[in-house]
Amino acid sequence: MSLYPLESNPDVLNKFMSLVGVPDRYKIVDVYGxxxxxxxxxxxxxxAMILLFPCSEKYYEHVKKEKELVEDRGQAITPSLWFMKQKVSNACGTIALIHSLANNADRIELNDGIFKKLLEECAEKTPEERGEMLSSAGSGSEAFKLISAHQELAMEGQTEVNPNEQVNHHFIAFIEKDGELYELDGRKEFPINHGPTTKDTFVEDAARVCKAFIERDSEDINFTIMALVEADF
Incomplete structure (x- = not known):
């Protein structure tokens, strides 16, 4: 299955959140620096923070080394962390948003709707099984409704979309969970623990990791950063 890619556009993502049952006081906003x-x-x-970045050879080299290092040294992952593998092409924007929302479900009072029901359906599932829910979603299921919302909003973007066109950029999410900063990327085999953080220092700590992504591909300017915030505006 291949979806239309989502734009890195707060207006599009905010409409998406509204469609799936996220209260309006939670917004995606641009981070300008x-x-x-x-x-x-x-x-x-x-x-949460969401990063869109170019997938370069330098990035893939980094991912390989990072995987080897984690497998060699291990890492602590809190049991309460919510993670989903990406099994659907061009779904990275939606999965980054899912990671951002699901790991803050204790702070967000979700409205009855698609996303709340989806979390209930896959609460006990593994990251692999959650990914399979999207890739094999049957008509009428909550996963199918979520994909339909993705497709609807992707078509509303300002850029012409083609589900068969190779997309060379990727969305990931950063969240704070139980005092640790996690990078959540559905294409990786596991979350990445970037060390201690707090709700007060999360923004600065996530920004530090985003800077490392940019420095690895400093000749490329195609990076976008957004934040999931609670704000009345």
């Missing part, structure tokens, strides 16, 4: 002044403009609290 990673220095302290730019970060200070982000409405607080910030529940």
């Amino acid at each position: 990673l220095d302290s002044d730019a970060l200070a403009w982000i409405p607080r609290p910030v529940l």
Whole structure:
């Protein structure tokens, strides 16, 4: 299965969240820079950061080394972390949003709707099984409704979309869970623990990791960062 790719566009993602039952006070906003002044403009609290970045050879080399290092040294992963594998092409934007919301379900009072029901359906499933739910979603299932919402919003973007066109950019999410900063990428075999953080320092800590992505491909300017915030505007 291959979907239409989502734009890195807060308006599109906010409509998506509304369609699946996220209260309107939770918004996706652009992050215009990673220095302290730019970060200070982000409405607080910030529940998650979403990074869109180019998939270069340098990136794939980094992923290989990172995987080997984690497998050699191990890492601590809190049992309460919610993770989903990506089994559907061009679904990375939706999966990054799912990771952002699912890992903050204790802070977000979800409305009755698609996303709340989906979380209930896959609460006891493994990351692999959650990914399979999307890739094999049957008509009428919550996963199918979520995919339908993705397709509807992808078509509303400003860029012409083609599900068969290879997309060379990828969305991932950063969240704080039980005092640790996690990178959640459905194409990786496991979450990446980037070390201690707090709800107060999360933005600065996530920005530090985003800077490392940018520095690895400093000649490429095609990076976009967004934040999931709680704000009345």
